[in-house]
Amino acid sequence: DAKTTQPTSMDCAEGRAANLPCNHSTISGNEYVYWYRQIHSQGPQYIIHGLKNNETNEMASLIITEDRKSSTLILPHATLRDTAVYYCIVRSWGGSNYKLTFGKGTLLTVNP
Protein backbone atom coordinates (compact mmCIF):
# COMPACT_ATOMS: atom_id res chain seq x y z
CA ASP A 1 0.00 0.00 0.00
CA ALA A 2 1.19 3.50 -0.81
CA LYS A 3 2.64 5.67 1.93
CA THR A 4 0.75 8.77 3.08
CA THR A 5 1.95 12.03 4.58
CA GLN A 6 -0.25 14.20 6.78
CA PRO A 7 0.42 17.24 8.95
CA THR A 8 0.90 16.36 12.58
CA SER A 9 -1.74 18.73 13.85
CA MET A 10 -4.25 21.37 12.78
CA ASP A 11 -6.62 23.75 14.49
CA CYS A 12 -10.05 24.82 13.36
CA ALA A 13 -12.66 27.16 14.78
CA GLU A 14 -16.02 25.68 15.65
CA GLY A 15 -18.53 26.13 12.85
CA ARG A 16 -15.86 26.64 10.21
CA ALA A 17 -14.80 24.13 7.58
CA ALA A 18 -11.88 21.89 8.45
CA ASN A 19 -9.69 20.96 5.51
CA LEU A 20 -7.30 18.11 6.20
CA PRO A 21 -4.68 17.41 3.53
CA CYS A 22 -3.02 14.12 2.69
CA ASN A 23 -0.19 13.43 0.30
CA HIS A 24 -0.01 10.02 -1.38
CA SER A 25 2.29 10.63 -4.32
CA THR A 26 3.09 6.93 -4.87
CA ILE A 27 -0.53 5.80 -5.10
CA SER A 28 -1.17 3.21 -7.78
CA GLY A 29 -4.14 2.90 -10.07
CA ASN A 30 -6.07 0.31 -8.06
CA GLU A 31 -5.60 1.94 -4.66
CA TYR A 32 -8.35 3.77 -2.84
CA VAL A 33 -8.05 6.63 -0.39
CA TYR A 34 -9.78 5.98 2.93
CA TRP A 35 -10.26 8.32 5.85
CA TYR A 36 -10.83 7.19 9.40
CA ARG A 37 -10.78 9.11 12.64
CA GLN A 38 -10.13 8.19 16.23
CA ILE A 39 -11.62 10.18 19.05
CA HIS A 40 -9.48 9.92 22.17
CA SER A 41 -8.63 6.19 22.36
CA GLN A 42 -12.02 5.09 21.06
CA GLY A 43 -12.18 2.65 18.16
CA PRO A 44 -11.36 4.18 14.77
CA GLN A 45 -14.39 5.32 12.84
CA TYR A 46 -14.79 5.18 9.07
CA ILE A 47 -15.48 8.54 7.45
CA ILE A 48 -15.30 8.26 3.67
CA HIS A 49 -13.34 6.76 0.82
CA GLY A 50 -12.79 7.36 -2.89
CA LEU A 51 -10.86 6.25 -5.94
CA LYS A 52 -10.61 9.26 -8.24
CA ASN A 53 -13.89 11.13 -8.12
CA ASN A 54 -14.82 13.51 -5.36
CA GLU A 55 -17.09 11.95 -2.79
CA THR A 56 -19.54 13.33 -0.25
CA ASN A 57 -21.53 11.71 2.51
CA GLU A 58 -23.29 12.87 5.63
CA MET A 59 -20.03 13.28 7.51
CA ALA A 60 -17.58 14.81 5.07
CA SER A 61 -16.39 15.45 1.54
CA LEU A 62 -13.32 13.98 -0.07
CA ILE A 63 -11.53 15.87 -2.81
CA ILE A 64 -8.94 13.89 -4.77
CA THR A 65 -6.65 15.73 -7.18
CA GLU A 66 -6.74 14.76 -10.81
CA ASP A 67 -3.33 13.09 -10.65
CA ARG A 68 -4.48 11.31 -7.44
CA LYS A 69 -1.27 12.23 -5.65
CA SER A 70 -3.06 14.11 -2.89
CA SER A 71 -6.46 14.50 -1.33
CA THR A 72 -8.31 16.71 1.13
CA LEU A 73 -10.91 15.70 3.67
CA ILE A 74 -13.41 18.46 4.33
CA LEU A 75 -15.59 18.65 7.41
CA PRO A 76 -17.96 21.42 6.35
CA HIS A 77 -19.01 22.71 9.76
CA ALA A 78 -16.65 21.44 12.41
CA THR A 79 -17.94 20.93 15.94
CA LEU A 80 -16.10 20.30 19.18
CA ARG A 81 -16.98 16.61 18.81
CA ASP A 82 -14.89 16.49 15.64
CA THR A 83 -11.71 16.89 17.68
CA ALA A 84 -9.86 13.67 16.87
CA VAL A 85 -6.91 12.12 15.09
CA TYR A 86 -7.69 11.76 11.38
CA TYR A 87 -6.01 9.04 9.39
CA CYS A 88 -5.58 9.00 5.64
CA ILE A 89 -5.06 5.43 4.42
CA VAL A 90 -4.33 4.18 0.94
CA ARG A 91 -5.01 0.58 0.10
CA SER A 92 -6.18 -1.58 -2.73
CA TRP A 93 -9.63 -3.08 -2.82
CA GLY A 94 -10.00 -6.70 -1.83
CA GLY A 95 -7.08 -9.08 -1.58
CA SER A 96 -6.51 -11.68 1.10
CA ASN A 97 -6.12 -9.32 4.05
CA TYR A 98 -8.08 -6.18 4.61
CA LYS A 99 -5.48 -4.76 6.95
CA LEU A 100 -5.59 -1.01 7.40
CA THR A 101 -2.16 0.57 7.79
CA PHE A 102 -2.56 3.53 10.12
CA GLY A 103 0.12 6.19 10.10
CA LYS A 104 0.44 8.93 12.69
CA GLY A 105 -2.52 10.89 11.34
CA THR A 106 -3.45 14.52 11.94
CA LEU A 107 -4.67 15.69 15.32
CA LEU A 108 -7.49 18.09 14.55
CA THR A 109 -8.43 20.34 17.42
CA VAL A 110 -11.69 22.23 17.05
CA ASN A 111 -11.70 25.32 19.22
CA PRO A 112 -14.79 27.12 20.56
Place this chain on the structure above:
Amino acid sequence: EAQVTQNPRYLITVTGKKLTVTCSQNMNHEYMSWYRQDPGLGLRQIYYSMNVEVTDKGDVPEGYKVSRKEKRNFPLILESPSPNQTSLYFCASSTTSGRDTQYFGPGTRLTVL
Protein backbone atom coordinates in the same frame (compact mmCIF):
# COMPACT_ATOMS: atom_id res chain seq x y z
CA GLU B 1 -27.74 -1.35 16.06
CA ALA B 2 -24.76 -2.55 14.04
CA GLN B 3 -21.80 -2.88 16.34
CA VAL B 4 -18.63 -4.63 17.39
CA THR B 5 -18.40 -5.36 21.09
CA GLN B 6 -15.36 -6.23 23.15
CA ASN B 7 -15.04 -7.54 26.66
CA PRO B 8 -13.59 -6.68 29.02
CA ARG B 9 -13.04 -2.99 28.34
CA TYR B 10 -10.35 -2.74 30.98
CA LEU B 11 -8.19 -5.47 32.46
CA ILE B 12 -5.25 -5.51 34.82
CA THR B 13 -3.53 -8.86 35.17
CA VAL B 14 -0.23 -10.41 36.12
CA THR B 15 2.46 -12.01 34.02
CA GLY B 16 1.68 -15.55 32.96
CA LYS B 17 -2.01 -15.63 33.81
CA LYS B 18 -3.92 -16.73 30.72
CA LEU B 19 -6.62 -14.38 29.53
CA THR B 20 -9.13 -14.04 26.71
CA VAL B 21 -10.49 -10.86 25.21
CA THR B 22 -13.77 -11.47 23.44
CA CYS B 23 -14.95 -9.78 20.27
CA SER B 24 -18.40 -10.12 18.78
CA GLN B 25 -20.11 -8.49 15.81
CA ASN B 26 -23.77 -8.50 14.83
CA MET B 27 -23.39 -7.59 11.16
CA ASN B 28 -22.78 -11.08 9.74
CA HIS B 29 -19.32 -9.95 8.59
CA GLU B 30 -16.93 -12.50 7.17
CA TYR B 31 -13.73 -10.60 7.95
CA MET B 32 -12.53 -9.91 11.48
CA SER B 33 -9.23 -8.63 12.75
CA TRP B 34 -7.34 -7.68 15.90
CA TYR B 35 -5.08 -4.64 16.25
CA ARG B 36 -3.01 -3.31 19.08
CA GLN B 37 -2.25 0.37 19.56
CA ASP B 38 0.84 1.63 21.32
CA PRO B 39 2.14 5.20 21.68
CA GLY B 40 4.41 6.12 18.80
CA LEU B 41 3.74 2.85 16.96
CA GLY B 42 0.17 3.39 15.83
CA LEU B 43 -2.20 0.50 15.20
CA ARG B 44 -0.64 -2.79 14.23
CA GLN B 45 -2.49 -5.88 13.10
CA ILE B 46 -2.14 -9.00 15.25
CA TYR B 47 -4.32 -11.61 13.54
CA TYR B 48 -7.12 -11.66 11.05
CA SER B 49 -9.79 -14.05 9.83
CA MET B 50 -11.43 -14.15 6.43
CA ASN B 51 -14.19 -16.49 7.58
CA VAL B 52 -15.06 -19.27 10.01
CA GLU B 53 -12.10 -21.56 10.67
CA VAL B 54 -9.83 -19.36 8.50
CA THR B 55 -7.28 -17.31 10.43
CA ASP B 56 -3.88 -15.91 9.63
CA LYS B 57 -1.10 -13.90 11.22
CA GLY B 58 -0.84 -10.16 10.93
CA ASP B 59 2.24 -8.08 11.62
CA VAL B 60 2.70 -8.79 15.34
CA PRO B 61 1.25 -12.24 16.15
CA GLU B 62 3.85 -13.40 18.68
CA GLY B 63 2.33 -14.21 22.06
CA TYR B 64 -1.25 -14.27 20.79
CA LYS B 65 -3.71 -16.87 19.59
CA VAL B 66 -7.11 -16.54 17.98
CA SER B 67 -9.96 -18.80 16.99
CA ARG B 68 -12.95 -18.39 14.71
CA LYS B 69 -15.45 -21.12 15.47
CA GLU B 70 -18.47 -18.94 14.85
CA LYS B 71 -18.90 -16.15 12.35
CA ARG B 72 -19.81 -13.54 14.94
CA ASN B 73 -17.02 -14.19 17.45
CA PHE B 74 -13.26 -13.76 17.23
CA PRO B 75 -11.60 -14.07 20.65
CA LEU B 76 -8.01 -13.02 21.27
CA ILE B 77 -6.13 -15.33 23.62
CA LEU B 78 -3.00 -14.50 25.55
CA GLU B 79 -1.71 -17.82 26.86
CA SER B 80 1.06 -16.32 29.01
CA PRO B 81 0.79 -12.54 29.05
CA SER B 82 3.92 -10.47 29.49
CA PRO B 83 4.35 -6.75 30.31
CA ASN B 84 5.18 -5.95 26.67
CA GLN B 85 1.62 -6.92 25.80
CA THR B 86 0.31 -4.00 27.81
CA SER B 87 -1.59 -2.11 25.15
CA LEU B 88 -4.92 -0.90 23.80
CA TYR B 89 -6.57 -3.60 21.70
CA PHE B 90 -9.16 -3.16 18.98
CA CYS B 91 -11.26 -5.70 17.15
CA ALA B 92 -12.58 -4.85 13.70
CA SER B 93 -14.92 -6.46 11.20
CA SER B 94 -16.11 -5.97 7.64
CA THR B 95 -17.70 -7.76 4.74
CA THR B 96 -15.49 -9.20 2.04
CA SER B 97 -17.46 -7.60 -0.75
CA GLY B 98 -18.64 -4.15 -1.65
CA ARG B 99 -17.14 -1.26 0.20
CA ASP B 100 -15.49 -3.34 2.95
CA THR B 101 -15.64 -0.48 5.40
CA GLN B 102 -14.23 -1.70 8.67
CA TYR B 103 -16.11 -1.29 11.91
CA PHE B 104 -14.07 -1.13 15.08
CA GLY B 105 -14.93 -2.12 18.60
CA PRO B 106 -14.56 0.28 21.55
CA GLY B 107 -11.21 -1.10 22.63
CA THR B 108 -9.80 -3.11 25.52
CA ARG B 109 -7.13 -1.53 27.65
CA LEU B 110 -4.89 -4.28 29.00
CA THR B 111 -2.22 -3.86 31.64
CA VAL B 112 0.10 -6.76 32.42
CA LEU B 113 2.08 -6.35 35.62
